[in-house]
Amino acid sequence: MLLKISIFGKNLLMKIRVLLAVFAFTFLVSCNKDKEILNTLNEYNTSMESKGYHFGDRLNLPKEVTDNAESISISFGDKETSNLVVDPKFFTLGDNAVTFNVKKKSGEILTQDATINVFAKNPEAKLNYKIVKEYPHDPKNFVQGFQLDGNTIYESDGQNGESRILKYTLGSTTPIASTSQPEDVFSEGATIVGDKIYQLTWQNKKGFIYDKNSLKLLGEFAYPNVMGEGWGLTYDGKNLIASDGTKNIYFLDVSDPSKMVRYISVAGNTEAYDQLNELEYHKGFIYANIWQKPIILKINPQNGEVVGKFDFTEIAKLNTKDPTNDVLNGIAFKGDNMLVTGKLWSKIYEVSID
Numbered sequence: 001m002l003l004k005i006s007i008f009g010k011n012l013l014m015k016i017r018v019l020l021a022v023f024a025f026t027f028l029v030s031c032n033k034d035k036e037i038l039n040t041l042n043e044y045n046t047s048m049e050s051k052g053y054h055f056g057d058r059l060n061l062p063k064e065v066t067d068n069a070e071s072i073s074i075s076f077g078d079k080e081t082s083n084l085v086v087d088p089k090f091f092t093l094g095d096n097a098v099t100f101n102v103k104k105k106s107g108e109i110l111t112q113d114a115t116i117n118v119f120a121k122n123p124e125a126k127l128n129y130k131i132v133k134e135y136p137h138d139p140k141n142f143v144q145g146f147q148l149d150g151n152t153i154y155e156s157d158g159q160n161g162e163s164r165i166l167k168y169t170l171g172s173t174t175p176i177a178s179t180s181q182p183e184d185v186f187s188e189g190a191t192i193v194g195d196k197i198y199q200l201t202w203q204n205k206k207g208f209i210y211d212k213n214s215l216k217l218l219g220e221f222a223y224p225n226v227m228g229e230g231w232g233l234t235y236d237g238k239n240l241i242a243s244d245g246t247k248n249i250y251f252l253d254v255s256d257p258s259k260m261v262r263y264i265s266v267a268g269n270t271e272a273y274d275q276l277n278e279l280e281y282h283k284g285f286i287y288a289n290i291w292q293k294p295i296i297l298k299i300n301p302q303n304g305e306v307v308g309k310f311d312f313t314e315i316a317k318l319n320t321k322d323p324t325n326d327v328l329n330g331i332a333f334k335g336d337n338m339l340v341t342g343k344l345w346s347k348i349y350e351v352s353i354d
Contacts, residue, residue: 034104038112040064041100045114052117052270055091059084059116071103091118093267093304094247094274120305123269127298127308129351131315132337138173139346145190145199145233146278146330148339152176153332153348154212156190156199163187165199165208165215170334170348177215181208189233189278191240193254198240200230207233207257224252224260232279232288236301241281247274249286249304264304266297273297273306280331287331287338294320294328296340310353312340319345 040062053059061072061084073082074090076098081090095115102110145156154167163185166178181187186202196218197210207230209219223230227250232243239261240252247266253259266273266288275291285307286299294316298308316328319342330341334350341348 034108034110037065037068037102038110041102041112042114045100045112045116049115049117052119052272053086053091054119054121055086055088057086059086065102068104069102070105070107073101073103075099075101086116086118091116092247092265093118093120094265094272117267117272119267119272120269122305122307124298124306125308125354127310127354129310129312129338129353131349132352133350135171135348135350136173137341137345137348139344142343143330143341143345144188144278144343146332146339146341147190147192147234147280148332148334149192149212154190154192154197155330156187158187158202158343160184160186163201165190165197165210167215170339177213179210179215179217188230189242191233191235193235193240198233198235198257200233200242202231203229205230221257224250224258226250226260226263231291232277234279234281234286236281236286241279241286241301243276243279243288245275245277245291247272247276249276249279249288249299249301264299264301266299266304266306268297268306268309278329278331280333282333289328289331291329292324292327296328296331308354315340315349316342319347 044062073080076090079090095117098114098116100112100114142158144158147154151170152167153170157164161183163181164178166175168175185204188200188202190197190199195212197212199208205223207221208217210217227244229244231245234241240254240257242250242252248263250263251261253261276288277291278289280287286301287296288299289296294312296310297306300307312328320326326344328342332339338351338353339348
């Protein structure tokens with residue numbers, strides 16, 4: 001009797017060992033398969049980052065992924081879609097941080113983070129310019145905002161302890177009026193709206209409103225939560241238009257700038273752009289320079305597509321000694337000509353443009 005029990009016990013133990021071995025093998029195969037699926041998906045996404053997509057393109061995922069999936073979805077924070085098409089309802093121009101959710105036929109879900117770049121369909125034009133006149137500029141001014149009204153320059157200068165709003169006659173460097181900010185304020189972009197001047201601050205999460213004539217401070221406004229910082233500012237006759245150093249440009253309610261009306265993301269045909277800085281609106285387009293680069297983009301305000309690009313390298317070479325500091329950062333218009341200057345530059349350049 002004991003012998004039979006002993007033999008039965010050995011047989012049971014052997015069966016358990018076999019089952020465990022089979023389970024372990026199956027688990028190992030499954031893990032390796034999951035790894036293959038995720039590696040294949042990662043290789044595909046990495047290969048597409050530089051090539052990018054356009055709105056309307058389909059994401060043609062590898063068969064290794066689709067053949068082993070019951071369903072695939074893409075999530076964007078609180079949004080999710082199972083339609084593997086680059087839809088502007090979910091994607092923006094530029095880089096999009098997404099998560100792929102691959103539901104296997106077994107019900108298990110594999111996830112992988114990725115970046116999907118969406119570019120403009122049409123190539124941006126190379127825009128040309130010609131210097132037609134030069135004006136003096138105070139080389140002590142750390143220009144953050146720059147606009148022309150009539151023959152008067154309105155300028156916002158930055159740096160903690162040195163920030164201010166001032167105005168002076170084009171061709172002179174002597175301020176007609178000037179108002180300084182508190183020590184903890186780093187002034188940024190500014191723009192004219194009727195008889196007022198609106199000015200941003202870098203990290204104080206608020207802006208200032210001044211009387212245009214006297215530059216007397218009239219009030220303050222908070223940023224909408226979506227704006228992390230204040231960089232550039234302009235006005236299209238309806239809304240304030242602001243940048244915060246990302247790829248995004250925000251349209252703010254001029255009667256209450258703490259309210260965002262809409263936003264656009266900016267990209268060209270082969271390149272995503274971020275660190276958008278000084279802004280100027282002129283004849284239906286937004287002009288934006290890129291921080292620390294001698295580049296000014298011409299942007300369609302409806303969709304964020306870059307339609308043209310100026311390269312001011314030759315002008316910047318004459319003025320930039322420190323490429324992290326005294327860089328191009330001023331855009332204004334004098335009729336159809338553009339005025340450009342920069343931080344700590346000694347000149348303002350008037351250029352004719354395409």
